[in-house]
Amino acid sequence: MANEDTVRRCAEASARIRRRILEMTYETGNAGAHIGGSLSMVELLACLYVGCIRFDPQNPCWEGRDRVILSKGHAAMALYPAMAEAGIIKTEELKTFKKDGSRLGGHPSLNGLPGIEFASGSLGQGLSLGVGTCLGLRRKGNAESRVYVFLGDGECDEGSVWEAAASAAQYDLKNLVAVIDVNGIQYDGDTNEIMNLAPFESKWKDFGWEAVSIDGHDIGAILEAYNCIEDKPLAILAHTIKGKGISFMENNRKYHNAGLTNKLYEQALEELEAAK
Amino acid sequence: MIEYTKRNIRAWSLLGPSGAHGAAALELAERNPDILMLTADLCFFSGLERFKAAYPDRLYNFGIAEQNMLGAAAGLAKEGFIPFANTYASFCTSRCADQVRVNMSYMKLPIKLIGLTAGYAAGILGATHTSVEDIAFMRALPNITVISPADCTEIIKAMLAASETDDPTYIRLTGPQNTPIVYSDDYDFQIGKAVTVREGEDACIIATGSMVYHAMQAAKLLESNGVSCTVLNMHTIKPLDIQAIMDANEKHKLLVTAEEHSIIGGLYGAVAEVLCKEGAHKPVLPFGINDVFVRPGSYSYQMKESGLYAEHIGNMILKKMMLI
Secondary structure, eight states: OOOHHHHHHHHHHHHHHHEEEEEEHHHGGGGOBOOOOHHHTHHHHHHIIIIOOOOOTTTTOOOSOOEEEEESGGGHHHHHHHHHHHSSSSSGGGGGTTTOOOOOOOOOOSSTOOOOOOOOOOOTTHEEEHHHHHHHHTTTTSOOOOOOEEEEEEGSHHHHHHHHHHHHHTTOTTTTEEEEEEEEEEEEHHHHHHHHOOHHHHHHHTTTTTEEEEEOHHHHHHHHHHTTOSOOOOOEEEETTTTOOOOTTTGGGSSSSSSOOOOHHHHHHHHHHHHH | OOOOOHHHHHHHHHHHEEEEEEEEHHHHHOOOTTTTEEEEEEETTTTTTHHHHHOOGGEEESSSSSHHHHHHHHHHHHHEEEEEEEEEIIIIIIITTTHHIIIIIIIIOEEEEEETTBBTHHHHHHHHOOBBSHHHHHTTSSTTTEOSSSHHHHHHHHHHHTTSSOOOOOEEEESSSSOSSSSSSSOOOOTTOHHHHOOOOOEEEEOOOHEEEEEEEHHHHHHHHTTEEEEOOEEEEOOOOOOHHHHHHHHHHHEEEEEEEESSSSHHHHHHHHHHHHHHHEEEEEEEESOOOOOSSSSSHHHHTTOSSSHHHHHHHHHHHHHH
Protein backbone atom coordinates (compact mmCIF):
# COMPACT_ATOMS: atom_id res chain seq x y z
CA MET A 1 0.00 0.00 0.00
CA ALA A 2 1.21 3.49 -0.85
CA ASN A 3 1.58 5.70 2.17
CA GLU A 4 -1.13 8.24 2.94
CA ASP A 5 1.08 11.24 2.53
CA THR A 6 2.11 10.22 -0.99
CA VAL A 7 -1.51 9.57 -1.94
CA ARG A 8 -2.50 13.00 -0.63
CA ARG A 9 0.31 14.76 -2.49
CA CYS A 10 -0.56 12.98 -5.73
CA ALA A 11 -4.23 13.90 -5.31
CA GLU A 12 -3.41 17.55 -4.73
CA ALA A 13 -1.05 17.59 -7.69
CA SER A 14 -3.74 15.98 -9.85
CA ALA A 15 -6.18 18.75 -8.96
CA ARG A 16 -3.64 21.43 -9.89
CA ILE A 17 -2.69 19.68 -13.13
CA ARG A 18 -6.32 19.37 -14.13
CA ARG A 19 -6.87 23.06 -13.56
CA ARG A 20 -3.75 23.93 -15.55
CA ILE A 21 -4.91 21.80 -18.44
CA LEU A 22 -8.10 23.85 -18.50
CA GLU A 23 -6.17 27.11 -18.38
CA MET A 24 -3.77 26.02 -21.11
CA THR A 25 -6.64 24.89 -23.32
CA TYR A 26 -8.51 28.14 -22.78
CA GLU A 27 -5.38 30.11 -23.69
CA THR A 28 -5.14 28.37 -27.06
CA GLY A 29 -8.40 30.07 -28.10
CA ASN A 30 -10.20 28.67 -31.09
CA ALA A 31 -7.24 26.51 -32.08
CA GLY A 32 -7.92 24.34 -29.07
CA ALA A 33 -5.81 21.56 -27.62
CA HIS A 34 -5.92 17.83 -26.95
CA ILE A 35 -7.85 18.17 -23.73
CA GLY A 36 -9.80 14.88 -23.56
CA GLY A 37 -6.81 12.55 -23.67
CA SER A 38 -4.82 14.86 -21.41
CA LEU A 39 -7.48 14.87 -18.69
CA SER A 40 -7.64 11.08 -18.79
CA MET A 41 -3.91 10.88 -17.98
CA VAL A 42 -3.75 13.34 -15.09
CA GLU A 43 -3.52 10.85 -12.22
CA LEU A 44 -1.19 8.56 -14.18
CA LEU A 45 1.32 11.34 -14.71
CA ALA A 46 0.83 12.98 -11.32
CA CYS A 47 1.55 9.69 -9.55
CA LEU A 48 4.67 9.15 -11.61
CA TYR A 49 6.15 12.62 -11.23
CA VAL A 50 5.05 13.26 -7.63
CA GLY A 51 4.91 9.74 -6.27
CA CYS A 52 7.75 7.68 -7.63
CA ILE A 53 9.99 9.01 -10.36
CA ARG A 54 13.76 8.93 -9.91
CA PHE A 55 14.72 12.30 -11.31
CA ASP A 56 16.95 15.14 -10.13
CA PRO A 57 15.71 18.49 -11.49
CA GLN A 58 19.14 19.96 -10.75
CA ASN A 59 20.77 17.32 -12.91
CA PRO A 60 18.28 16.31 -15.60
CA CYS A 61 20.86 14.17 -17.43
CA TRP A 62 21.66 12.14 -14.29
CA GLU A 63 22.43 8.62 -15.47
CA GLY A 64 20.33 7.09 -12.71
CA ARG A 65 17.13 8.88 -13.74
CA ASP A 66 14.01 7.09 -14.86
CA ARG A 67 13.28 7.66 -18.54
CA VAL A 68 9.79 8.83 -19.46
CA ILE A 69 8.52 8.59 -23.02
CA LEU A 70 5.16 10.10 -23.90
CA SER A 71 4.37 7.97 -26.92
CA LYS A 72 0.87 9.48 -27.05
CA GLY A 73 2.50 12.86 -27.55
CA HIS A 74 -0.81 14.68 -27.86
CA ALA A 75 -1.17 14.40 -24.07
CA ALA A 76 1.70 16.88 -23.72
CA MET A 77 -0.71 19.21 -21.95
CA ALA A 78 -0.86 16.74 -19.05
CA LEU A 79 2.88 16.04 -19.15
CA TYR A 80 4.15 19.62 -18.85
CA PRO A 81 2.24 20.50 -15.65
CA ALA A 82 3.20 17.12 -14.16
CA MET A 83 6.84 17.95 -14.88
CA ALA A 84 6.29 21.32 -13.25
CA GLU A 85 4.95 19.54 -10.15
CA ALA A 86 8.27 17.69 -9.95
CA GLY A 87 10.21 20.94 -10.37
CA ILE A 88 11.63 19.92 -13.73
CA ILE A 89 10.22 23.00 -15.44
CA LYS A 90 8.85 26.20 -13.96
CA THR A 91 5.09 26.54 -13.60
CA GLU A 92 5.41 30.00 -15.17
CA GLU A 93 6.54 28.42 -18.44
CA LEU A 94 3.22 26.61 -18.81
CA LYS A 95 1.76 29.93 -19.98
CA THR A 96 3.82 29.61 -23.16
CA PHE A 97 2.09 26.37 -24.19
CA LYS A 98 1.51 26.32 -27.96
CA LYS A 99 2.69 29.91 -28.28
CA ASP A 100 5.05 30.87 -31.12
CA GLY A 101 8.63 29.89 -30.31
CA SER A 102 7.71 28.08 -27.08
CA ARG A 103 9.55 25.00 -25.82
CA LEU A 104 6.12 23.62 -24.93
CA GLY A 105 4.65 22.59 -28.25
CA GLY A 106 1.46 20.65 -28.82
CA HIS A 107 3.62 17.52 -28.86
CA PRO A 108 6.91 17.13 -26.96
CA SER A 109 10.03 17.92 -28.95
CA LEU A 110 13.76 18.03 -28.26
CA ASN A 111 14.38 21.72 -27.94
CA GLY A 112 16.22 22.08 -24.72
CA LEU A 113 13.43 21.05 -22.40
CA PRO A 114 14.85 18.94 -19.56
CA GLY A 115 13.22 15.59 -18.96
CA ILE A 116 12.03 15.09 -22.52
CA GLU A 117 13.91 12.06 -23.78
CA PHE A 118 12.42 11.98 -27.28
CA ALA A 119 10.18 13.93 -29.59
CA SER A 120 6.80 12.32 -30.12
CA GLY A 121 3.57 12.95 -31.93
CA SER A 122 3.71 10.33 -34.64
CA LEU A 123 1.89 7.52 -32.87
CA GLY A 124 3.20 4.01 -32.45
CA GLN A 125 6.88 4.85 -32.07
CA GLY A 126 7.43 5.32 -28.34
CA LEU A 127 7.55 1.68 -27.28
CA SER A 128 10.38 1.00 -29.75
CA LEU A 129 12.25 3.96 -28.30
CA GLY A 130 11.71 2.41 -24.88
CA VAL A 131 13.07 -0.92 -26.08
CA GLY A 132 16.24 0.72 -27.39
CA THR A 133 16.60 2.78 -24.23
CA CYS A 134 16.34 -0.35 -22.06
CA LEU A 135 18.94 -2.12 -24.20
CA GLY A 136 21.22 0.89 -23.80
CA LEU A 137 20.75 0.99 -20.04
CA ARG A 138 21.56 -2.70 -19.83
CA ARG A 139 24.76 -2.20 -21.82
CA LYS A 140 25.76 0.48 -19.32
CA GLY A 141 25.04 -1.78 -16.37
CA ASN A 142 22.21 0.47 -15.18
CA ALA A 143 19.65 -1.90 -13.68
CA GLU A 144 18.06 0.77 -11.48
CA SER A 145 16.46 3.13 -13.95
CA ARG A 146 13.05 2.25 -15.29
CA VAL A 147 11.71 3.26 -18.64
CA TYR A 148 8.07 4.36 -18.60
CA VAL A 149 6.30 4.59 -21.95
CA PHE A 150 2.83 6.13 -22.01
CA LEU A 151 0.62 4.97 -24.84
CA GLY A 152 -2.96 5.52 -25.85
CA ASP A 153 -5.33 2.64 -26.44
CA GLY A 154 -6.15 3.99 -29.90
CA GLU A 155 -2.43 4.24 -30.55
CA CYS A 156 -2.19 0.48 -30.10
CA ASP A 157 -3.82 0.13 -33.53
CA GLU A 158 -0.32 0.84 -34.87
CA GLY A 159 1.48 -2.37 -35.82
CA SER A 160 4.81 -0.99 -34.69
CA VAL A 161 3.56 -1.09 -31.08
CA TRP A 162 3.34 -4.86 -31.37
CA GLU A 163 6.70 -5.16 -33.09
CA ALA A 164 8.12 -3.38 -30.06
CA ALA A 165 6.11 -5.47 -27.61
CA ALA A 166 7.47 -8.69 -29.13
CA SER A 167 11.04 -7.44 -28.98
CA ALA A 168 10.72 -6.33 -25.35
CA ALA A 169 9.87 -9.89 -24.39
CA GLN A 170 12.53 -11.32 -26.70
CA TYR A 171 15.19 -9.16 -25.05
CA ASP A 172 13.75 -9.75 -21.58
CA LEU A 173 13.44 -6.06 -20.69
CA LYS A 174 12.36 -6.15 -17.07
CA ASN A 175 12.75 -2.40 -16.53
CA LEU A 176 10.30 -1.47 -19.28
CA VAL A 177 6.86 -0.30 -18.18
CA ALA A 178 4.16 0.46 -20.74
CA VAL A 179 1.34 2.50 -19.26
CA ILE A 180 -1.65 2.41 -21.57
CA ASP A 181 -4.32 5.04 -21.15
CA VAL A 182 -7.37 2.93 -21.92
CA ASN A 183 -9.94 5.70 -22.24
CA GLY A 184 -11.89 3.77 -24.84
CA ILE A 185 -12.25 6.60 -27.35
CA GLN A 186 -10.15 7.52 -30.35
CA TYR A 187 -10.55 10.39 -32.80
CA ASP A 188 -13.35 8.83 -34.83
CA GLY A 189 -15.25 7.06 -32.07
CA ASP A 190 -15.15 4.22 -29.57
CA THR A 191 -12.03 2.11 -29.85
CA ASN A 192 -14.16 -1.02 -29.80
CA GLU A 193 -16.00 0.16 -32.88
CA ILE A 194 -13.11 1.64 -34.85
CA MET A 195 -10.58 -1.14 -34.23
CA ASN A 196 -11.38 -3.60 -31.52
CA LEU A 197 -8.24 -4.89 -29.79
CA ALA A 198 -10.11 -6.93 -27.19
CA PRO A 199 -9.13 -8.99 -25.32
CA PHE A 200 -6.56 -6.33 -24.62
CA GLU A 201 -4.96 -7.55 -21.40
CA SER A 202 -4.39 -11.05 -22.70
CA LYS A 203 -2.84 -9.66 -25.87
CA TRP A 204 -0.05 -8.16 -23.79
CA LYS A 205 0.31 -11.39 -21.84
CA ASP A 206 0.41 -13.39 -25.05
CA PHE A 207 3.24 -11.14 -26.20
CA GLY A 208 5.23 -12.21 -23.16
CA TRP A 209 4.46 -9.31 -20.85
CA GLU A 210 3.04 -9.13 -17.36
CA ALA A 211 -0.18 -7.12 -17.56
CA VAL A 212 -2.34 -5.56 -14.89
CA SER A 213 -5.61 -3.69 -15.28
CA ILE A 214 -6.34 -0.85 -12.91
CA ASP A 215 -8.62 2.15 -12.47
CA GLY A 216 -6.46 4.89 -14.00
CA HIS A 217 -7.91 7.53 -11.71
CA ASP A 218 -7.36 5.58 -8.49
CA ILE A 219 -4.17 7.01 -7.04
CA GLY A 220 -3.56 4.13 -4.65
CA ALA A 221 -3.97 1.60 -7.43
CA ILE A 222 -1.68 3.54 -9.76
CA LEU A 223 1.08 3.86 -7.17
CA GLU A 224 0.78 0.18 -6.37
CA ALA A 225 1.07 -0.71 -10.05
CA TYR A 226 4.12 1.54 -10.50
CA ASN A 227 5.76 -0.17 -7.57
CA CYS A 228 5.29 -3.63 -9.08
CA ILE A 229 8.60 -5.23 -9.90
CA GLU A 230 8.11 -8.05 -12.34
CA ASP A 231 10.49 -10.38 -14.07
CA LYS A 232 8.93 -9.43 -17.40
CA PRO A 233 8.17 -6.16 -19.14
CA LEU A 234 5.10 -4.71 -17.44
CA ALA A 235 1.98 -3.36 -19.13
CA ILE A 236 -0.31 -1.29 -16.91
CA LEU A 237 -3.70 -1.07 -18.54
CA ALA A 238 -5.13 2.02 -16.91
CA HIS A 239 -8.86 2.27 -17.49
CA THR A 240 -9.71 5.93 -17.60
CA ILE A 241 -12.37 8.38 -18.67
CA LYS A 242 -11.59 10.65 -21.56
CA GLY A 243 -12.20 14.22 -20.42
CA LYS A 244 -12.20 13.08 -16.77
CA GLY A 245 -13.36 15.67 -14.24
CA ILE A 246 -15.42 17.93 -16.51
CA SER A 247 -18.95 16.64 -16.93
CA PHE A 248 -19.55 17.85 -20.46
CA MET A 249 -16.23 16.51 -21.68
CA GLU A 250 -16.37 13.06 -20.12
CA ASN A 251 -16.61 10.33 -22.72
CA ASN A 252 -17.34 12.98 -25.34
CA ARG A 253 -15.17 12.56 -28.38
CA LYS A 254 -15.83 16.16 -29.39
CA TYR A 255 -13.26 17.02 -26.76
CA HIS A 256 -10.46 14.96 -28.26
CA ASN A 257 -9.11 18.30 -29.47
CA ALA A 258 -11.14 21.39 -28.71
CA GLY A 259 -11.13 24.97 -27.53
CA LEU A 260 -13.27 26.47 -24.77
CA THR A 261 -15.68 29.39 -24.85
CA ASN A 262 -15.68 31.75 -21.86
CA LYS A 263 -18.89 30.21 -20.63
CA LEU A 264 -17.70 26.62 -20.86
CA TYR A 265 -14.38 27.55 -19.31
CA GLU A 266 -16.13 29.13 -16.32
CA GLN A 267 -18.40 26.12 -15.98
CA ALA A 268 -15.45 23.75 -16.08
CA LEU A 269 -13.57 25.74 -13.45
CA GLU A 270 -16.63 25.69 -11.19
CA GLU A 271 -16.86 21.92 -11.52
CA LEU A 272 -13.23 21.53 -10.52
CA GLU A 273 -13.71 23.84 -7.54
CA ALA A 274 -16.77 21.91 -6.44
CA ALA A 275 -14.87 18.64 -6.65
CA LYS A 276 -12.18 19.81 -4.19
CA MET B 1 43.65 -2.61 -38.19
CA ILE B 2 42.26 -2.58 -41.67
CA GLU B 3 44.80 -2.39 -44.50
CA TYR B 4 44.07 -1.13 -47.98
CA THR B 5 46.32 -3.62 -49.73
CA LYS B 6 45.65 -4.72 -53.30
CA ARG B 7 44.89 -8.17 -51.98
CA ASN B 8 42.29 -6.91 -49.50
CA ILE B 9 40.74 -4.62 -52.09
CA ARG B 10 40.35 -7.59 -54.44
CA ALA B 11 38.88 -9.71 -51.64
CA TRP B 12 36.30 -7.07 -50.69
CA SER B 13 35.32 -6.74 -54.33
CA LEU B 14 34.77 -10.50 -54.57
CA LEU B 15 32.63 -10.49 -51.44
CA GLY B 16 30.57 -7.57 -52.71
CA PRO B 17 28.97 -4.69 -50.81
CA SER B 18 27.57 -6.86 -47.99
CA GLY B 19 30.94 -8.51 -47.47
CA ALA B 20 32.61 -5.11 -47.32
CA HIS B 21 29.96 -4.04 -44.83
CA GLY B 22 30.83 -7.04 -42.67
CA ALA B 23 34.57 -6.32 -42.90
CA ALA B 24 33.98 -2.71 -41.87
CA ALA B 25 31.81 -3.87 -38.95
CA LEU B 26 34.69 -5.95 -37.57
CA GLU B 27 37.04 -2.99 -37.83
CA LEU B 28 34.51 -0.67 -36.18
CA ALA B 29 34.03 -3.10 -33.30
CA GLU B 30 37.73 -2.96 -32.56
CA ARG B 31 37.90 0.80 -32.82
CA ASN B 32 35.00 1.74 -30.58
CA PRO B 33 33.22 -0.41 -27.97
CA ASP B 34 30.08 1.74 -28.28
CA ILE B 35 29.50 0.73 -31.88
CA LEU B 36 26.67 -1.78 -32.28
CA MET B 37 25.21 -3.60 -35.26
CA LEU B 38 21.45 -3.88 -35.73
CA THR B 39 19.65 -5.86 -38.38
CA ALA B 40 16.17 -6.96 -39.34
CA ASP B 41 16.66 -10.67 -40.04
CA LEU B 42 19.55 -9.99 -42.41
CA CYS B 43 22.53 -10.89 -40.25
CA PHE B 44 23.81 -13.39 -42.80
CA PHE B 45 22.83 -11.38 -45.86
CA SER B 46 24.48 -8.21 -44.58
CA GLY B 47 27.78 -10.00 -43.97
CA LEU B 48 27.61 -9.85 -40.18
CA GLU B 49 28.06 -13.55 -39.32
CA ARG B 50 31.70 -13.06 -38.32
CA PHE B 51 30.77 -9.98 -36.32
CA LYS B 52 28.06 -11.99 -34.56
CA ALA B 53 30.49 -14.76 -33.71
CA ALA B 54 33.10 -12.34 -32.40
CA TYR B 55 30.76 -9.90 -30.62
CA PRO B 56 27.46 -11.70 -29.94
CA ASP B 57 26.30 -9.12 -27.40
CA ARG B 58 26.84 -6.26 -29.84
CA LEU B 59 24.60 -7.65 -32.56
CA TYR B 60 20.86 -6.99 -32.21
CA ASN B 61 18.48 -8.80 -34.52
CA PHE B 62 14.97 -7.36 -34.48
CA GLY B 63 13.43 -9.88 -36.81
CA ILE B 64 11.39 -8.75 -39.77
CA ALA B 65 10.38 -5.53 -38.07
CA GLU B 66 12.24 -2.59 -39.57
CA GLN B 67 10.20 0.14 -37.89
CA ASN B 68 10.99 -1.27 -34.47
CA MET B 69 14.66 -1.60 -35.39
CA LEU B 70 14.78 2.12 -36.19
CA GLY B 71 13.05 3.03 -32.93
CA ALA B 72 15.34 0.79 -30.90
CA ALA B 73 18.34 2.28 -32.71
CA ALA B 74 17.11 5.71 -31.62
CA GLY B 75 16.90 4.55 -28.00
CA LEU B 76 20.41 3.12 -28.13
CA ALA B 77 21.73 6.28 -29.77
CA LYS B 78 20.09 8.44 -27.10
CA GLU B 79 21.85 6.39 -24.43
CA GLY B 80 25.21 7.13 -26.03
CA PHE B 81 25.79 4.22 -28.37
CA ILE B 82 26.49 4.31 -32.11
CA PRO B 83 24.06 1.95 -33.81
CA PHE B 84 24.66 0.83 -37.39
CA ALA B 85 21.28 -0.48 -38.57
CA ASN B 86 20.91 -2.34 -41.82
CA THR B 87 18.34 -3.88 -44.08
CA TYR B 88 17.43 -3.67 -47.77
CA ALA B 89 17.63 -0.02 -48.84
CA SER B 90 13.95 0.12 -49.73
CA PHE B 91 12.94 -1.27 -46.33
CA CYS B 92 15.15 1.02 -44.28
CA THR B 93 14.04 4.13 -46.12
CA SER B 94 10.55 3.97 -47.61
CA ARG B 95 9.31 1.12 -45.41
CA CYS B 96 10.04 2.97 -42.20
CA ALA B 97 10.17 6.46 -43.61
CA ASP B 98 8.46 8.04 -40.61
CA GLN B 99 10.81 6.46 -38.09
CA VAL B 100 13.75 7.70 -40.17
CA ARG B 101 12.24 11.16 -40.36
CA VAL B 102 11.43 11.50 -36.66
CA ASN B 103 14.45 9.72 -35.17
CA MET B 104 17.28 10.62 -37.53
CA SER B 105 16.16 13.89 -39.05
CA TYR B 106 13.95 15.63 -36.46
CA MET B 107 15.79 14.37 -33.36
CA LYS B 108 19.23 14.21 -35.03
CA LEU B 109 20.03 10.95 -33.27
CA PRO B 110 23.32 9.58 -34.65
CA ILE B 111 21.98 6.42 -36.22
CA LYS B 112 24.06 5.07 -39.09
CA LEU B 113 21.62 3.51 -41.53
CA ILE B 114 22.96 1.06 -44.10
CA GLY B 115 20.81 0.48 -47.18
CA LEU B 116 21.72 -2.91 -48.68
CA THR B 117 21.16 -3.64 -52.37
CA ALA B 118 20.31 -0.05 -53.23
CA GLY B 119 19.56 0.35 -56.90
CA TYR B 120 19.18 -2.92 -58.81
CA ALA B 121 21.42 -5.35 -56.93
CA ALA B 122 18.37 -7.37 -55.82
CA GLY B 123 16.35 -6.59 -58.94
CA ILE B 124 15.86 -10.26 -59.75
CA LEU B 125 13.45 -10.28 -56.79
CA GLY B 126 11.32 -7.56 -58.35
CA ALA B 127 10.79 -3.88 -57.69
CA THR B 128 9.91 -4.50 -54.03
CA HIS B 129 13.58 -5.20 -53.45
CA THR B 130 15.05 -2.48 -55.62
CA SER B 131 15.60 1.00 -54.27
CA VAL B 132 15.84 3.82 -56.76
CA GLU B 133 14.11 6.57 -54.78
CA ASP B 134 16.05 6.46 -51.52
CA ILE B 135 18.41 9.35 -52.29
CA ALA B 136 15.46 11.57 -53.16
CA PHE B 137 13.75 10.82 -49.88
CA MET B 138 16.79 10.88 -47.64
CA ARG B 139 18.29 14.07 -48.95
CA ALA B 140 14.99 15.92 -48.49
CA LEU B 141 15.29 15.33 -44.75
CA PRO B 142 17.21 17.91 -42.72
CA ASN B 143 20.31 16.84 -40.78
CA ILE B 144 20.98 13.53 -42.54
CA THR B 145 24.27 12.88 -44.34
CA VAL B 146 23.75 10.78 -47.47
CA ILE B 147 26.65 8.74 -48.85
CA SER B 148 26.76 6.53 -51.92
CA PRO B 149 30.13 4.74 -52.08
CA ALA B 150 31.68 3.94 -55.45
CA ASP B 151 33.08 0.52 -54.60
CA CYS B 152 33.71 -1.87 -51.72
CA THR B 153 36.79 -0.02 -50.52
CA GLU B 154 34.80 3.17 -50.36
CA ILE B 155 32.02 1.40 -48.44
CA ILE B 156 34.55 0.60 -45.74
CA LYS B 157 35.97 4.11 -45.74
CA ALA B 158 32.48 5.63 -45.61
CA MET B 159 31.44 3.47 -42.64
CA LEU B 160 34.61 4.29 -40.73
CA ALA B 161 34.19 8.00 -41.45
CA ALA B 162 30.51 7.92 -40.48
CA SER B 163 31.37 6.34 -37.13
CA GLU B 164 33.52 9.35 -36.27
CA THR B 165 30.80 11.98 -36.63
CA ASP B 166 27.71 12.67 -34.56
CA ASP B 167 25.61 13.07 -37.68
CA PRO B 168 22.79 10.71 -38.56
CA THR B 169 24.02 9.10 -41.76
CA TYR B 170 22.57 7.03 -44.56
CA ILE B 171 24.93 4.89 -46.64
CA ARG B 172 23.44 3.25 -49.72
CA LEU B 173 25.30 0.21 -51.02
CA THR B 174 25.09 -0.27 -54.77
CA GLY B 175 26.66 -2.75 -57.12
CA PRO B 176 26.66 -6.52 -57.53
CA GLN B 177 28.96 -9.12 -56.03
CA ASN B 178 32.31 -9.06 -57.80
CA THR B 179 31.92 -5.34 -57.48
CA PRO B 180 33.98 -3.42 -60.03
CA ILE B 181 37.00 -1.81 -58.41
CA VAL B 182 37.31 1.96 -58.70
CA TYR B 183 40.09 2.36 -56.16
CA SER B 184 42.85 -0.23 -56.47
CA ASP B 185 45.00 1.68 -53.97
CA ASP B 186 44.45 3.57 -50.76
CA TYR B 187 43.22 7.16 -51.14
CA ASP B 188 41.88 10.04 -49.06
CA PHE B 189 38.17 9.90 -48.30
CA GLN B 190 36.37 12.76 -46.62
CA ILE B 191 32.62 13.02 -46.21
CA GLY B 192 31.35 15.88 -48.37
CA LYS B 193 34.43 16.10 -50.57
CA ALA B 194 34.11 14.76 -54.12
CA VAL B 195 37.05 12.89 -55.62
CA THR B 196 38.33 13.44 -59.15
CA VAL B 197 39.10 9.95 -60.42
CA ARG B 198 39.96 11.03 -63.96
CA GLU B 199 40.84 14.39 -65.45
CA GLY B 200 39.67 15.66 -68.83
CA GLU B 201 38.63 18.85 -70.57
CA ASP B 202 35.48 18.45 -72.62
CA ALA B 203 32.84 16.84 -70.43
CA CYS B 204 32.61 16.13 -66.71
CA ILE B 205 30.72 13.05 -65.61
CA ILE B 206 29.56 13.55 -62.05
CA ALA B 207 28.82 10.01 -60.89
CA THR B 208 27.85 8.34 -57.65
CA GLY B 209 27.87 4.79 -56.32
CA SER B 210 28.18 1.98 -58.85
CA MET B 211 28.06 4.49 -61.72
CA VAL B 212 31.52 5.85 -60.98
CA TYR B 213 33.03 2.72 -62.53
CA HIS B 214 30.72 2.87 -65.56
CA ALA B 215 31.56 6.56 -65.98
CA MET B 216 35.26 5.70 -66.03
CA GLN B 217 34.64 3.06 -68.69
CA ALA B 218 32.58 5.54 -70.73
CA ALA B 219 35.38 8.09 -70.43
CA LYS B 220 37.85 5.55 -71.82
CA LEU B 221 35.59 4.86 -74.81
CA LEU B 222 35.16 8.58 -75.43
CA GLU B 223 38.89 9.15 -75.34
CA SER B 224 39.29 7.01 -78.46
CA ASN B 225 36.66 9.25 -80.09
CA GLY B 226 38.55 12.38 -79.23
CA VAL B 227 36.40 13.48 -76.31
CA SER B 228 38.23 14.05 -73.07
CA CYS B 229 36.23 13.48 -69.86
CA THR B 230 36.67 14.25 -66.21
CA VAL B 231 35.03 11.77 -63.84
CA LEU B 232 34.03 13.15 -60.47
CA ASN B 233 33.08 10.67 -57.75
CA MET B 234 30.31 12.44 -55.86
CA HIS B 235 30.22 9.89 -53.04
CA THR B 236 28.46 12.28 -50.70
CA ILE B 237 25.11 13.48 -51.97
CA LYS B 238 24.49 15.51 -48.84
CA PRO B 239 26.21 17.72 -47.87
CA LEU B 240 26.96 18.21 -51.55
CA ASP B 241 30.39 19.38 -52.69
CA ILE B 242 29.09 22.54 -54.31
CA GLN B 243 32.55 23.89 -55.08
CA ALA B 244 33.44 20.78 -57.06
CA ILE B 245 30.27 21.16 -59.14
CA MET B 246 30.95 24.84 -59.80
CA ASP B 247 34.53 24.10 -60.79
CA ALA B 248 33.33 21.36 -63.16
CA ASN B 249 30.82 23.78 -64.65
CA GLU B 250 33.53 26.32 -65.29
CA LYS B 251 36.10 23.99 -66.80
CA HIS B 252 33.95 21.84 -69.12
CA LYS B 253 31.57 22.24 -72.04
CA LEU B 254 29.15 19.58 -70.86
CA LEU B 255 28.12 18.21 -67.49
CA VAL B 256 26.79 14.67 -67.11
CA THR B 257 25.25 13.02 -64.05
CA ALA B 258 25.18 9.25 -63.56
CA GLU B 259 23.42 7.40 -60.77
CA GLU B 260 21.79 4.02 -60.14
CA HIS B 261 18.73 5.90 -58.94
CA SER B 262 15.74 7.72 -60.36
CA ILE B 263 16.56 10.87 -62.32
CA ILE B 264 13.99 12.55 -60.07
CA GLY B 265 15.37 13.89 -56.83
CA GLY B 266 18.71 12.13 -56.77
CA LEU B 267 22.17 13.23 -57.86
CA TYR B 268 20.83 14.88 -61.03
CA GLY B 269 18.32 16.83 -58.98
CA ALA B 270 20.95 17.86 -56.45
CA VAL B 271 23.40 19.00 -59.15
CA ALA B 272 20.68 20.80 -61.10
CA GLU B 273 19.55 22.64 -57.96
CA VAL B 274 23.06 23.97 -57.42
CA LEU B 275 23.55 25.00 -61.04
CA CYS B 276 20.15 26.69 -61.38
CA LYS B 277 20.77 28.71 -58.25
CA GLU B 278 24.09 29.92 -59.61
CA GLY B 279 22.55 31.13 -62.89
CA ALA B 280 24.11 30.44 -66.31
CA HIS B 281 25.52 26.94 -66.55
CA LYS B 282 26.60 24.32 -69.05
CA PRO B 283 24.09 21.76 -70.36
CA VAL B 284 23.49 18.78 -68.06
CA LEU B 285 22.92 15.30 -69.48
CA PRO B 286 21.41 12.95 -66.88
CA PHE B 287 21.74 9.18 -66.67
CA GLY B 288 19.50 7.43 -64.22
CA ILE B 289 16.26 5.50 -64.05
CA ASN B 290 13.69 7.32 -66.08
CA ASP B 291 10.70 7.32 -63.71
CA VAL B 292 9.67 3.74 -64.44
CA PHE B 293 9.80 0.30 -62.87
CA VAL B 294 11.78 -2.01 -65.10
CA ARG B 295 10.88 -5.68 -65.31
CA PRO B 296 12.51 -8.03 -62.82
CA GLY B 297 15.76 -9.45 -64.08
CA SER B 298 19.47 -9.77 -63.58
CA TYR B 299 21.53 -6.79 -62.50
CA SER B 300 23.05 -6.37 -65.94
CA TYR B 301 19.62 -6.67 -67.63
CA GLN B 302 18.11 -3.93 -65.46
CA MET B 303 21.12 -1.67 -65.86
CA LYS B 304 20.96 -2.11 -69.65
CA GLU B 305 17.21 -1.45 -69.71
CA SER B 306 17.88 1.79 -67.85
CA GLY B 307 20.75 2.86 -70.08
CA LEU B 308 23.21 2.62 -67.23
CA TYR B 309 26.23 1.16 -69.05
CA ALA B 310 29.38 2.61 -70.52
CA GLU B 311 28.65 2.21 -74.25
CA HIS B 312 25.29 3.95 -74.01
CA ILE B 313 26.61 6.72 -71.82
CA GLY B 314 29.59 7.21 -74.14
CA ASN B 315 27.43 7.34 -77.27
CA MET B 316 25.00 9.82 -75.77
CA ILE B 317 27.80 12.08 -74.59
CA LEU B 318 29.39 11.91 -78.04
CA LYS B 319 26.12 12.93 -79.72
CA LYS B 320 25.60 15.75 -77.28
CA MET B 321 29.16 17.01 -77.69
CA MET B 322 28.64 17.25 -81.46
CA LEU B 323 25.79 19.68 -80.85
CA ILE B 324 27.79 21.92 -78.56
